[in-house]
Amino acid sequence: MTLQTSETTNTLEDEGDAFRDECGVFGIYGRQDAAAVVTLGLHALQHRGQEAAGIVSYDGKQFFVERHIGLIGDTFTKQSVIDRLQGSRAIGHTRYSTTGGEGLRNVQPFFAEFAGGGFAVAHNGNITNAMTLQKQLQKRGAIFSSTSDTETILHLIAVSSGTQLVDKFIDAITQLEGAFSLVGLSEKKMIGARDPLGIRPLVLGDLDGAYILASETCALDIIGARFVRDIKPGEMVIVTDKGVESRFPFEKTKPRFCIFEYVYFARPDSIIEGRNVYEARKKIGTELAVESPVEADLVVPVPDSGVPAAIGFAQGSGIPFELGIIRNHYVGRTFIQPTAAIRHMGVKLKHNANKRMLEGKRVVLVDDSIVRGTTSQKIVQMVREAGAREVHMRIASPPTMSSCFYGVDTPEKAKLLASRMSIEEMADFIRVDSLAFLSIDGLYRAVNEPSRNNEQPQFCDACFTGDYPTQLTDHEGVDNVRTLSLLANNG
The missing domain is CATH 3.40.50.2020 (Rossmann fold)
Structure with a gap:
């Protein structure tokens, strides 16, 4: 399996006194102009991350990667860029890092070659035990090429004892704490997953028979796709030529969707968890x-x-x-x-x-x-x-x-x-x-x-109440101060 990649960088200023949107993910399976569609979807999700963006596509023989620092409209508008991203399936990511340094090595989607083939993953959220997991993996010989918590997922898949990719993926994500909405791409599948609390959004759409995974419904609107449904908290969906399969690998718990999505993060024209x-x-x-x-x-x-x-x-x-x-x-x-x-x-x-x-x-x-x-x-x-x-x-x-x-x-x-x-x-x-x-x-x-x-809050409102709905393993003993200085959040 071969991988073609193109990367560029430029300088961005930090804006200071404001919340930063997390990141946006978008994937499509089963359309010849997949990368062009992903580019449009990422345009609609630009509000969720303005630092960098990337797209990985697959044409049935090889994966193609484009990762650039800057806005979608500045980096993915040239036809030559889109032409390099061949294939009928692709995933993309628009990013703003929440901790750690900026840099192209942290731009998603991340790609790795496993024994069973290539795999790419894009992530919206933050893994609160990523540092702990990374230290464990490094003791086993893992070498990390980025400072992003998302790369941890690839290493967990690599060392899993599962026989099939789906089993390895489940083994990996069930070790994670925190918030994550994921889109992954292999040679035969597109995979979506949401953490058990459903803290970050993820929706399923359909464009003339091609299935789409996206952070928000506004990304479906821009390409004329049909909203099918929200991916449920704790749900994993597997998209293949046969359609969509749903699994629930996590223990069921009461959802805690981020209420601040309604205050600021989501685009006003999106439908989030059934609410405009x-x-x-x-x-x-x-x-x-x-x-x-x-x-x-x-x-x-x-x-x-x-x-x-x-x-x-x-x-x-x-x-x-x-x-x-x-x-x-x-x-x-x-x-x-x-x-x-x-x-x-x-x-x-x-x-x-x-x-x-x-x-x-x-x-x-x-x-x-x-x-x-x-x-x-x-x-x-x-x-x-x-x-x-x-x-x-x-x-x-x-x-x-x-x-x-x-x-x-x-x-x-x-x-x-x-x-x-x-x-x-x-x-x-x-x-x-x-x-x-x-x-x-x-x-x-x-x-x-x-x-x-x-007693059982309906949303995650920790920024207002201090009531964190998950373990904060990497932050134990710290009075609510960010300590993951080595981990650049995926978004």
Whole structure:
């Protein structure tokens, strides 16, 4: 079996005070232009990772790999790139690393040649016992070529005593802790799997008889595919020429889907676990208006993520909605900031106050979350400089108190503003006249749950509550601080 590969690199800037989307996965089985379809699917999933992307295809004789750092539209648009990815089946991945260093060696999908043939895997999530597993594998002679937790899966498959690839795959994933939605590709199969809690999304689609696995339904829409169903928590699907086979290799447990997907990560036009994301975000805003009313003249979203919640807040409060802040969509992460003075102006590169709307007004700013608070501080200052008489901030989620260990890049706990300040102190820090967050029960009501069941929570909400639903083996003895400095998360 031979492998053809092409790799390129360029430099990306880190943006600082914001949550980072995890990663997106996409696979198709049974279509001649498979790589082109995967490219389109990854375009739709670009919001889940803007650092790098990769595609692996198979033409019945050999695997082809393209891995590039940069946006899909910058790296996979040349026809020559797509032409090199031959075959009727392919999987792809768009990435943002959550821990460890950047670099092409960590770009997915990962590929390996086993005794039984080649295999590629792409992963959305974070394996919380990856370091422990890697140390065990290294003692057995394993040599790792990346710093990604995803590579652990390939090594576990390689050392498995199973006789068939599917058995080896099951042996590997049942040793994992944490969150994972996986798409794998062998010479005869495409495999999808979701962790027992279903923390990260994965859906099954159909495009004229070709089966698709994708992180979100918006990736099906862009190619005109039909949504079939969500892959269930703990489910493994095996796609072959004969169709789709379903297995459940994990012990059944109560699902804990990530509730922050509804707040920020998923695209508004996606259907996630049966819920329309845009509708959920509007309802979040309505709940926020009920819980934390304020006398004001305008409701202004912090674009773009605050827009649906701001619409809901305006509808729930009766206060007019206006675009008091305009976002520049043409500033990318590669923008060079050569001096301290230019860096200080950075917020205005992406956002600018609409002075005519704000001058002399009492303004309610609606945003999805506050991380370190520095961006919120600059946004508030910009609105005040535009002439706003009062500035009130309403946040469409509870205070972010804890780090995420399931595939979302969050700062360590000590750097989260809400972990070290009261709401009153936070209001003083970002210089607003008032500040309020959505309650945890309000968030649950917005996604059609009456309240949070504290004994058996319906979602993973660890970033708000500190209630982690899985073992954190690699983090034992550490006070919620990221310690996997050697592991670059797959996404």
